[in-house]
Amino acid sequence: MLLDLAIEFAKSTGALIGRNLIITDENGIVIGSDDPSRLSTLHEESLEVIKTGEPRSHDEVVAGRMIGVKPGITLPIELSGKVIGTLGIPGDPEEVTAWGRLVKRQLEIFLREKAYMQSAFIKERTLQSLLQEVAEFDFDRSDPFLLKKKMTELGFDLEVPRLVMLVDLYHFGEVTDRIKKQSSGGLMEEAEMRIQAVKMQVLSTIREIFNSHSDLSLFWGEDKSVILSQLSPTTDDEAALTRGAEKCLELQEDLLRQGVKICIGMSGIARDIPQLGQAFRDAQSALRIGKSMRHGPGLYRIADFLTEDYLLSAEEGRRGRFLGAALEPLRGRKDMKDLCDTIRCWCESGFSLSRAGKCLKVHRNTLLYRLEKVRKITGVDPEDFRRLLPLYLAAITTPMDDQAG
Secondary structure (H helix, E strand, C coil), X not given: CHHHHHHHHHHHHHHHHCCCCEEECCCCEEEEECCHHHCCCECHHHHHHHHHCCCEEECHHXXXXXXXXXXXXXXXXXXXXXXXXXXXXXXXXXXXXXXXHHHHHHHHHHHHHHHHHHHHHHHHHHHHHHHHHHHCCCCCXXXXXXXXXXXXXXXXXXXXXXXXXXXXXXXXXXHHHHHHHHCHHHCHHHXXXXXXXXHHHHHHHHHHHCCCCCCEEEEECCCEEEEEEECCCCCCHHHHHHHHHHHHHHHHHHHHHCCXXXXXXXXXXXCCHHHHHHHHHHHHHHHHHHHHHXXXXXXXXXXXXXXXXXXXXXXXXXXXXXHHHHHCCCCCCCXXXXXXXHHHHHHHCCCCHHHHHHHHCCXXXXXXXXXXXXXXXXXXXXXXXXXXXXXXXXXXXXXXXXHCC
16 A cells, blocks of 8 residues: 555655655665656665654765665654655755655655545445344354454444444436436546445435444445444333434435435344344345335335235245235236225225225225225125235235236
């Protein structure tokens, strides 16, 4: 990393002040210079500067007695209290000394910022890797004590109450395609920068809302972010879940004002690493089911989809036979989606005509007409809960695309 940074700084700053700067490593070897012939050569004066930590000047006479040294000054480069190399500026020592102090300061600031960014990047990648292990937790293969130790070293306690939330960019593929088409001249580099800017915009907004020092939020795959929100151990579960949902809705509204639509899958409360593994799976299930059933941005809580999650976790063949048999009389009809929506709202309203009508946004007579149609087509009386139940379960677990005629 230092080599690339040294070359970058030597070229840009040297051109700015009109001097051919050199930068050496901790062994006095030149690693940054505008003059390619000086790279990988020894700068002898740097050895003494690295040893003492003090700057040295060298006129033509002194420089002539040393290997790879020109008249000028050589200053130590310090990072985290340690001399990591030197900065050499050629010229009359009296003239370039003032320049030297300024350039040395700017170089050290530059290196500190780059080191911080590199450290933050490494920490984020490490957290992503560890959270992937948590998400895939398996008692037969995973070591919760080792995971806890590694996360604690990074400043996060995973054995306190937490919610897991997955934030999905709504129709992100369409967004990226649109950005690529809009990029001037079709430049992919520009398009990728704009796509990354959208993702950073989402993550920054997440961190503004879930802003406790114990909250954790990271990129998760190509089009998602993950949030591990720590809950107060003194707050009861219902209040904690409500507060988590409120913050999710705040996030959704804030991003919508910025022109970004999202879907959020929210888990139940997890209190240790094995439970966090299940919470990840629950958040993924809530997101998948919510997007499949409702087709729109929103907050999807696993607590609202326990029946669907149970049915969808069944063995695929048995689930397919159940859903297929229940919906077979409706399959292929142009009004299949309307009838499935009617069954869902009718059951979820407690067989109330007024509430079901509001749910569907249709007149009472339209609702009665649809219920009669369900009875004639399926042979199931809409008032017979036991016989209607399979139809309801099939309606809520069959994706909307499959309900289209």
